[in-house]
Amino acid sequence: MKALIVYYSRTGKTRGVAEKLAGKLNADITEIVDLKSRKGPLGFVGGAHDALKKLTTEISPISYLPENYDIVIVGTPVWADNMTPAVRTFLAKYPLRGKRAAFFCTTAVSGIDNTLATMAELAMPPTVAANLGLTQRDLKNAALLEERISNFLKGLPR
Secondary structure (H helix, E strand, O other): EEEEEOOOOOHHHHHHHHHHHHHHOOOOOEEOOOOOOOOOOHHHHHHHHHHHHHOOEEEOOOOOOOOOOOEEEEEEEEEEEEHHHHHHHHHHOOOOOOOOOEEEEEOOOOOOHHHHHHHHHHOOOOOEEEEEEEHHHHHHOHHOOOOOOOHHHHHHOO
């Protein structure tokens, strides 16, 4: 199975999960780069506002094209109970129609179900193989994180 991991990460938490998944799957990995600065407190507030309003943003072209893969795994942090504008833009710009896809998100506490459901809807709809939502508690506990990732990987096609 040829897999691609596509993710956006502001603080590095989602990047860390993406890198773990890529290592376990021997997958290609590419970061979604938001051309709007999301750094610092103002970037955080602006990002939450844009996510709440379900806005898109400008992103850089990605390194690998989803159509060249058997499965595409897309990851995002949760902002204001929604996916990030960069991931919303990616899903609009690179539809996963007819693809196998899986989604993951990282969050402080809430918004997992809404975010994962909306990602699947916007993906035009692909065949969703698996979903993974991780809270700060999951990310801070190495054993729990490994267990959650292992369970997610079991849901992926071989």
